[in-house]
Amino acid sequence: MTDLPRPSAPPVSAPTPGGSNLDVLKHQFQQIWQVLAALALIYMVFFVLSEPFRSFDTLLSIFGQAAILAILACGTTVVLISGGLDLSVGSIFAVVGVIVGIVLAEYRLPVPVAVLIGLAAGALMGALNGTIQVLTKVPAFIVTLGGLTAYKGIAEILASGRDLSRFPENFQVLGSGYLVPMGIMFGVALLTGLFLTKTRLGNHAFAIGGNEEVARLSGVNVRKSRIYYYMIGGVLAATAAILEVSKLNFAMPARGQSYELFAIAAVVIGGTSLFGGRGGVGKTLIGMLIMQTIIVGLSYLGVGTSVQRIAIGIIIILAVYWDVWRRPAR
Amino acid sequence: MTQADTATPLLRARGITKHYGAVVALDAVDLDLHAGEVLGVVGDNGAGKSTLIKALTGAISKTAGTVEMDGKDIQITTPTEAKAAGIETVYQDLALVNELSITKNMYLGREIVRDTLFGHLFGTLDFAKMDTEIRALFQKLDIRITDIYREAEAFSGGQRQAVALAKTVMFGKRIAILDEPTAALGVRESKMAMDLVRSLKDHGLSVIMITHNMQHVMNYCDRVMVLRLGRLAAVRDVADVDGDTLVGLITGAAEDKVA
Numbered sequence: 001m002t003d004l005p006r007p008s009a010p011p012v013s014a015p016t017p018g019g020s021n022l023d024v025l026k027h028q029f030q031q032i033w034q035v036l037a038a039l040a041l042i043y044m045v046f047f048v049l050s051e052p053f054r055s056f057d058t059l060l061s062i063f064g065q066a067a068i069l070a071i072l073a074c075g076t077t078v079v080l081i082s083g084g085l086d087l088s089v090g091s092i093f094a095v096v097g098v099i100v101g102i103v104l105a106e107y108r109l110p111v112p113v114a115v116l117i118g119l120a121a122g123a124l125m126g127a128l129n130g131t132i133q134v135l136t137k138v139p140a141f142i143v144t145l146g147g148l149t150a151y152k153g154i155a156e157i158l159a160s161g162r163d164l165s166r167f168p169e170n171f172q173v174l175g176s177g178y179l180v181p182m183g184i185m186f187g188v189a190l191l192t193g194l195f196l197t198k199t200r201l202g203n204h205a206f207a208i209g210g211n212e213e214v215a216r217l218s219g220v221n222v223r224k225s226r227i228y229y230y231m232i233g234g235v236l237a238a239t240a241a242i243l244e245v246s247k248l249n250f251a252m253p254a255r256g257q258s259y260e261l262f263a264i265a266a267v268v269i270g271g272t273s274l275f276g277g278r279g280g281v282g283k284t285l286i287g288m289l290i291m292q293t294i295i296v297g298l299s300y301l302g303v304g305t306s307v308q309r310i311a312i313g314i315i316i317i318l319a320v321y322w323d324v325w326r327r328p329a330r
Numbered sequence: 331m332t333q334a335d336t337a338t339p340l341l342r343a344r345g346i347t348k349h350y351g352a353v354v355a356l357d358a359v360d361l362d363l364h365a366g367e368v369l370g371v372v373g374d375n376g377a378g379k380s381t382l383i384k385a386l387t388g389a390i391s392k393t394a395g396t397v398e399m400d401g402k403d404i405q406i407t408t409p410t411e412a413k414a415a416g417i418e419t420v421y422q423d424l425a426l427v428n429e430l431s432i433t434k435n436m437y438l439g440r441e442i443v444r445d446t447l448f449g450h451l452f453g454t455l456d457f458a459k460m461d462t463e464i465r466a467l468f469q470k471l472d473i474r475i476t477d478i479y480r481e482a483e484a485f486s487g488g489q490r491q492a493v494a495l496a497k498t499v500m501f502g503k504r505i506a507i508l509d510e511p512t513a514a515l516g517v518r519e520s521k522m523a524m525d526l527v528r529s530l531k532d533h534g535l536s537v538i539m540i541t542h543n544m545q546h547v548m549n550y551c552d553r554v555m556v557l558r559l560g561r562l563a564a565v566r567d568v569a570d571v572d573g574d575t576l577v578g579l580i581t582g583a584a585e586d587k588v589a
């Protein structure tokens with residue numbers, strides 16, 4: 001840049017304060033405090049109502065049960081921020097579980113190899129979802145609805161007539177107990193968060209989800225980026241599947257059913273926009289914790305799973321209503 | 331400037347045509363942009379002004395037409411190719427992403443990556459460097475926005491337009507194309523935007539500016555082209571026309587005099 005003459009025009013507006021790191025932090029906190037407050041409030045309610053809920057073990061089990069779905073939901077967060085939607089991640093989860101099961105139980109390959117094969121399968125299925133969309137321009141809802149049933153069918157074919165259980169000891173470590181899955185959950189969330197906020201591809205997810213046309217005109221390779229976001233969603237669904245297969249010590253194609261819906265629910269409860277352009281994995285973790293706290297809390301109060309489902313359904317609608325309501329008119 | 335420079339336009343477009351199905355949005359329009367000039371493009375709503383610049387900058391594919399830069403044929407089929415040729419564009423209503431901060435908007439598609447092996451491998455962004463460059467530029471242009479970490483939707487129309495224009499100052503190398511830079515701006519903010527346009531020119535860029543404001547044509551443009559119903563109706567030196575004549579050309583009332 002060479003010197004520009006200083007225009008004699010009056011300022012666009014009065015100087016606006018701000019710009020220090022503290023201002024930036026404050027700005028970020030403003031976007032998350034409401035969901036954090038909601039989580040605290042819900043936790044407090046059950047804390048008051050139920051004696052056994054107050055134990056530390058309960059808190060641990062909330063995190064532990066949230067872990068696998070939260071990992072999957074981190075991928076869903078990326079896809080939704082980019083303005084996409086992947087309804088097939090539950091079925092990707094099933095396929096990966098079965099593949100990893102076969103690799104371990106039948107071919108007896110080393111655990112790291114099995115994990116890598118599982119992650120690659122997830123990446124491939126995610127990439128396929130994205131590629132079909134950008135090539136055919138069929139809406140994400142339809143393409144991934146197709147994926148939901150097609151991948152499920154693949155999982156069933158792969159699993160039929162096979163006994164996929166009793167995996168090696170060193171594989172069972174991954175998903176057992178609460179601590180390892182929780183650690184992996186925080187690791188995945190941290191990496192996904194860094195990806196979204198610190199990298200070029202991650203930032204383009206917000207740009208594409210916010211205004212695809214502006215992103216395209218700015219030189220962003222929208223199609224290629226989209227495929228990457230679906231790939232990430234697939235890899236994280238695979239990660240979650242591997243943890244669950246390890247935890248259960250068996251694999252079957254029925255696993256993962258409706259997981260995509262729970263993931264989307266956690267993402268929107270956390271405050272990531274269904275319309276794209278806004279959100280983050282921190283919010284998704286909080287959203288998942290809100291959901292699990294309600295499920296665990298209600299069961300401590302003796303409320304059955306059917307009523308729990310109704311409660312979650314209402315909360316999802318409220319969360320999306322909030323998303324629509326705060327979205328500025330354009 | 332040598333004789334050859336004045337003879338060969340910086341940008342020469344011939345027969346630019348765009349069909350949308352049966353609709354002829356643009357019918358064989360010619361355009362010459364000379365080095366260092368501000369070329370106004372005027373015409374009624376729907377005359378094809380935005381279509382013309384979108385076709386020139388690869389935002390849409392053109393049905394027919396050729397473009398030369400410095401007398402040489404050039405193929406611009408994507409916005410990225412236009413940028414590579416030194417053409418920076420502010421599109422109508424498509425300048426900024428509401429959800430992105432000012433910093434991210436300014437650098438969208440051209441982010442500065444950390445200059446380390448890790449940075450190049452994973453595309454990790456150097457926000458500190460981008461912030462510094464933007465603050466320096468804003469200060470130079472007298473754009474008083476300090477909270478550049480805020481999302482673009484938090485700013486007024488004038489501020490947003492100032493950011494969009496600052497982007498062309500930052501990245502424009504040869505040509506700046508502006509689609510209604512003062513649309514929906516107040517008097518003071520319009521003046522500010524137009525001063526930014528003038529500083530683009532002073533910076534050595536040639537400018538194509540679409541506008542509905544005849545005063546801006548008279549005060550800031552060297553030449554003006556008039557589009558009517560997708561066709562080129564007239565090209566004039568601004569020194570040779572007045573506002574009323576221009577309005578006549580736009581509406582077609584002056585049709586006979588043109589021919």
Ligand SMILES: Nc1ncnc2c1ncn2[C@@H]1O[C@H](COP(=O)(O)OP(=O)(O)OP(=O)(O)O)[C@@H](O)[C@H]1O
Binds near residue numbers: 350374378380382422
């Ligand atoms: N995507 C599209 N599909 C069909 N027709 C289109 C499309 N885009 C533009 N047109 C038509 O092309 C013609 C020219 O539109 P254009 O946007 O270039 O006008 P304009 O001169 O920029 O008008 P304004 O002053 O309102 O911005 C109009 O008749 C418009 O309806």
Ligand SMILES: [Mg+2]
Binds near residue numbers: 379380381422509
């Ligand atoms: Mg227009």
